[in-house]
Amino acid sequence: MDSGTWKERNRERAADLPGLLEQLLGLHAEAAGLEWITLPWLGRPTAVQYAFRGMACRHWDIESTLQHVAGLRTHDAGPLARERELIESFRRRSWRSLRDLERNYLGISAADVARDDPSERPLSWNGESIWSVLAIARHYGVPTRLVDWTHSVLIAAFFAAITNPQCDGAVWWFDQTRFELAVHEHWDDWCVPLRTDGSGQRAMEQRAFDDKATKWISKIHHGIPFHRMEVQGGFFTACGRLEMRQDKAIDQLQTPDRNGIPRGRVIIPRALKKRLLDELERQGLRATSLDYPGADCAGWQLARRSPDLGEENRCTHAVVP
């Protein structure tokens, strides 16, 4: 793959585990540094925060699970229709087993439940609550356009190491505070209107799910508390257009100094994956503590083996014994 301007800070792979931990924890220390910048919509200085994402193969781009699902690129009615089909099918099949809060976001009322009758009302695709609907679907394993990030470099390292022992992994990172600042400056270019509720937020959903979609990228706010997101220090980003690669979208964000937002990757050598996982486990970080059961892992691998997977993302590395 072409990692664009995501610089690998230390181009040489860490030769040993202490060297790798130094690279990772160096980023963590940098993110937790003393730098503060003022976000105009808050009107006060905010500590710089980094976002991290671990990927088990260094050759994978940053794309959503929806971009990997079978049929997305070849679906007769197009990718947007495929996205709707998946979410609406999830809504029809899952509503009985969901929490009230979740059902509420899916537009299924208590009366519907009492009648044991899934609502015939169509899902609202241009209202703010659609982001919560996507977050719920994502939580239950449905491919969506959301991409997960974490504020913990070690959690990202875990996901970069837990699968694909035959591949070098990568921890991707970016300066989330400057990302939000840059996104804030771009909304008008992207033709994304303000919400009409006076919140000062942008109505991204009006430029995302039909032919009015524009090329925005943003952090996604949703109203659903999920244990897994909390223990993983997680949040989502999404793009306005389904075909966008998120690493490219982040690359293309302009900043006043023209360098774009600070971002990069740390390679997790395959030879160190097992020892890294052992070390993380010593620190209390393992699949169960991250609420990351094996089923998810299997689902992820299935998605990765999907026949619709782009050639550039297909992992063709031979297994190293």
Ligand SMILES: [Zn+2]
């Ligand atoms: Zn690979």
